[in-house]
Amino acid sequence: MLNAEIYVTLKKTVADPQGLTIKHALHSLGHKEAKEVRMGKLVKITLDIKDKKQAEKELEGMCRKLLANPIIEEYSFVIKEE
Amino acid sequence: MKFGVVVFPGSNCDQDCFYVIKDVLKKPVEYIWHKETDLKDFDCMILPGGFSYGDYLRTGAVARFSPIMKSIIDFADKGKTVIGICNGFQILLEAGLLPGAMLRNKGLHFICKHVYIKVQNTGTRFTSLYKKNKILKIPIAHNEGNYYIDKAGLSGLNKNNQIVFRYCSCDGIVSNEFNPNGALDNIAGIVNEKGNVLGMMPHPERSAEKQLLSDDGFFIFKAIERWLKTK
Numbered sequence: 001m002l003n004a005e006i007y008v009t010l011k012k013t014v015a016d017p018q019g020l021t022i023k024h025a026l027h028s029l030g031h032k033e034a035k036e037v038r039m040g041k042l043v044k045i046t047l048d049i050k051d052k053k054q055a056e057k058e059l060e061g062m063c064r065k066l067l068a069n070p071i072i073e074e075y076s077f078v079i080k081e082e
Numbered sequence: 083m084k085f086g087v088v089v090f091p092g093s094n095c096d097q098d099c100f101y102v103i104k105d106v107l108k109k110p111v112e113y114i115w116h117k118e119t120d121l122k123d124f125d126c127m128i129l130p131g132g133f134s135y136g137d138y139l140r141t142g143a144v145a146r147f148s149p150i151m152k153s154i155i156d157f158a159d160k161g162k163t164v165i166g167i168c169n170g171f172q173i174l175l176e177a178g179l180l181p182g183a184m185l186r187n188k189g190l191h192f193i194c195k196h197v198y199i200k201v202q203n204t205g206t207r208f209t210s211l212y213k214k215n216k217i218l219k220i221p222i223a224h225n226e227g228n229y230y231i232d233k234a235g236l237s238g239l240n241k242n243n244q245i246v247f248r249y250c251s252c253d254g255i256v257s258n259e260f261n262p263n264g265a266l267d268n269i270a271g272i273v274n275e276k277g278n279v280l281g282m283m284p285h286p287e288r289s290a291e292k293q294l295l296s297d298d299g300f301f302i303f304k305a306i307e308r309w310l311k312t313k
Contacts, residue, residue: 014230017188069140071183072230
């Protein structure tokens, strides 16, 4: 079994109203050092796969087909052994 | 002539669409469950508003893989008429039948109110009964209506005259001030390049009778009927 963590965020070129709102909230709490905030999603998947290469291939497919919308989002993932 | 209203798990404007076609337009209409795939009896498919699959992941992202969507894509490829309203529009975007994507509203609020939109293109089968620049009073009810497309995509939409509706003031001023959700270029509705697929965030089925403050939306359905008759 392999564990995957997939991160999906809006592309840099796409405005992120949630991230902006969180930034304002952090600033109002005194955290002026929060220079840029981007909000995203974390998807955790346990894979019934042993081979890491194979897992990468499947995860790429999942991200492209469903987990991320390539028009507005970008994705990355890490794979950890159980 | 027969209309179909697709019902996804979580659709909630399906009954309003059905009612408008059956009792206001007075044309045959049927519900069609998202697991069905046979559309041969239908001339126009309506993807209604709602919260298909609870809006999980992204609006429309899961509904886009419902069995019926393959048939909807074939149906659209044949040049038949498809209209997606609100969540239906979001599903059409995810399915790639229309270009672009939806982001969360700029103010992060779910907005439910009447707005004004301007008819920018009267050359479509959906808008042929409006005069150019006609202003419609029509309700919106959404959390993700902040339309986005990249620069090249936007110039393509403009070049092909695919932008059908833009948010505006009651007297037709198109500007940021009258943009409820941050949508790029005030876009409220677009058609595909062939002009047979319309997606719009406002709800014409909720503004199809005078008793409901406005019947401006009715003429979209009436225009479809007229277009189907002349085929």
